[in-house]
Amino acid sequence: MRLLGIDFTSQPRRGKPLTVARARLEGDVVVVEGIDELVDFAAYETLLRAPGPWLAAVDHPFGLPADFVAALGWPGDWPGCVAHVAELGRPAFREAVADFVAQRPAGAKYLRRRTDQRLPYAASPLNIVNPPVGLMFAEGAPRLLAAGVAVLPCRPDGDPGRVVVEGYPAAVARALIGKRAYKDGNWRGGRARGELLDALAGRVAGTYGVSVALPEPHRTNALLDGRGDLLDAVLCTVQAAWSARRPDGRHGIPPGVDPLEGWIVDPDARLLG
Numbered sequence: 406m407r408l409l410g411i412d413f414t415s416q417p418r419r420g421k422p423l424t425v426a427r428a429r430l431e432g433d434v435v436v437v438e439g440i441d442e443l444v445d446f447a448a449y450e451t452l453l454r455a456p457g458p459w460l461a462a463v464d465h466p467f468g469l470p471a472d473f474v475a476a477l478g479w480p481g482d483w484p485g486c487v488a489h490v491a492e493l494g495r496p497a498f499r500e501a502v503a504d505f506v507a508q509r510p511a512g513a514k515y516l517r518r519r520t521d522q523r524l525p526y527a528a529s530p531l532n533i534v535n536p537p538v539g540l541m542f543a544e545g546a547p548r549l550l551a552a553g554v555a556v557l558p559c560r561p562d563g564d565p566g567r568v569v570v571e572g573y574p575a576a577v578a579r580a581l582i583g584k585r586a587y588k589d590g591n592w593r594g595g596r597a598r599g600e601l602l603d604a605l606a607g608r609v610a611g612t613y614g615v616s617v618a619l620p621e622p623h624r625t626n627a628l629l630d631g632r633g634d635l636l637d638a639v640l641c642t643v644q645a646a647w648s649a650r651r652p653d654g655r656h657g658i659p660p661g662v663d664p665l666e667g668w669i670v671d672p673d674a675r676l677l678g
Contacts, residue, residue, distance in 0.1 A: 415543070
């Protein structure tokens with residue numbers, strides 16, 4: 406099976422590209438074949454329209470908290486809500502979120518989706534500053550809708566050969582090396598990145614059930630990348646593989662999940678809470 410691990414950014418450019426790890430799943434080994442850096446959304450949109458079969462794990466929220474959507478009177482179905490956000494545009498979306506958050510009481514400003522509650526370190530999609538995951542939703546979700554891919558669990562009736570699930574590479578990193586920081590913008594996190602790479606090369610059957618074959622020069626590049634973007638793309642392929650290997654065919658998404666909000670495919674999100 407072909408896998409894609411996508412480290413998303415709301416403003417791709419040469420200094421901060423959108424990073425894509427291309428891999429194939431051979432039994433319980435994720436074989437990384439290449440890592441690409443996309444400097445604009447046009448290249449990403451082309452990628453999403455590439456013929457299948459493939460499964461991609463993308464690192465951005467697929468949905469918004471249902472209570473937020475209801476409070477603003479936006480469409481309550483995922484395609485309708487995403488189309489509404491696309492029509493609003495980024496500035497108006499940012500303003501709507503900022504106004505809503507400003508009116509919330511201290512300590513409860515950022516509503517979280519059910520899947521975010523399962524992973525307590527996950528940021529709310531209403532966070533538009535640091536990290537700006539809300540803006541990542543506003544840029545990413547409309548492009549998934551426009552591409553006609555099957556977005557699980559939000560829009561499962563898209564192209565069955567092009568399947569997209571929501572990834573969160575920090576969950577894989579925590580499962581392997583705990584809370585150690587591997588992103589620092591320079592070499593200081595190199596030891597943690599090295600430990601992550603070593604753990605990926607070993608067998609992680611207790612959590613994800615796969616190992617990763619990451620050839621040179623990609624391993625060295627990931628080790629030296631202080632931003633952690635190259636490594637995050639690889640970590641997303643692990644979640645894609647875990648999702649693809651679920652024996653119940655649900656891709657690691659529990660029953661009863663609200664398709665408006667989406668779901669992070671990770672064993673911790675499935676089992677906790």
